Amino acid sequence: MRSFAFLLPLLVTFCMVAPRSDAATFDILNKCTYTVWAAANAPSYQGGGKRLDPGQSWNINVPPGTVQARIWGRTNCNFDGNGQGSCKTGNCDGGLKCKGYGSPPNTLAEFALNRPNNLDFVDISNVDGFNIPMEFSPVKAGTCKDLRCTADIVRQCPAELKAPGGCNNPCTVYKTNKYCCTNGQGSCGPTPLSKFFKERCPDAYSYPQDDPTSLFTCPAGTNYKVIFCP
Template identity: 35%
Template structure:
């Protein structure tokens, strides 16, 4: 190959790799065609450049812009099926799955590039129709059968636009949710960029953050629905595990209780969600750590799960770090 053409070819490779993060699959295909054309010009063997083909497959989690990915392995120890959801941060790529079904005892592994930030949670008590799509039909039917007053049919309640949560011992959200807890409103297993409705226990991650470290926590700021643990793999004291293994639903204060249509507590709301007041949400004049101390409600969470975030300014005892590059094992109902 002549030297000028070789230089041109190398420049094209460098420009392409530098812009890979923002490229769509269609752009990658076009670039492959361009490389094929260069191959015919330079009489090169494509086999010798096969790594380029791997790079341009698009959304390949084994490599992201030249950085190896890490693996999140999820396990369901709950005695029933759950549907974990994933949500990437605003500047992070969407993972290959945004939601999946996880039966009792099953595991599922999902790769993420570094840097990456986002959260995981689990949906529970989901209702599906004959096609496998999530449906509200079962929830509506159950509510209609259990309403205490003769004239309070579902259609009547909706027509009145009354706050059902305040007038009946059932959750308004159950009328509109396809999953009783953590529902993301997508109507299917994938959440497609939508977060879970509170109350929901969260596992939050920032991979490849400051000083080349991962930051992770379990958060109850959005309330609690299922016990959860996060265990870094293959490391010891340098990367501590964290968990909220207690079932907060069993002793959840009545003012925070999130109930199903039978009146059973299936979630425990945060004080912010339950009361929507600045002193509980750390907003307005309460927006600093000095003006927004723990409340009796957040202390219930903290006493049960001392490693988890119990309210907005619970950083010192709830955020953990680990050198970037380790894999994580996430267990529901550990």
């Protein structure tokens, strides 16, 4: 959801209805055959992190008005008794409980709660690459769109994007405007490398300005589930 940096000022400008005050509950479930160290964070919300063995879950409550928030999974982590250590993918701050965002490659569930017109804005993003298949959906079926990115991207990853345990987005590798859209809105478009992700996960962000087919809304007050390896 890199594009939210320019979307949010526009959304605030056109706000017609005061946002509701409902917090949102996120049920984070690990259906992978391996351990995932879940993480959640936003500039205004320190969600932390938790080890999830196969079948385990973690429930968090996110305050209304939270923006630029992310939930992701980390793999192949090793933490000591004080919660200090590192992960092969999604590593953050060297700690079990994240205080910042994770390092690429990592599949992201991104959201902004209680925005204009009583809407939440939600997406799955591969802008930081891909490490774990993911579902991001409302707990109550039919409330809004179920988002899924479950392709075998790690195995199919182009050679130039391969990373230990994951698949990098081209921005991470090349760091140019062509892939990163660093010059602002409308400064770049899809590339053959971003299309690799889009073809496999049509509802997920494949490059920073992929808003039209990747950013979705749900009613404010919706509760969500994030599933690793759905």
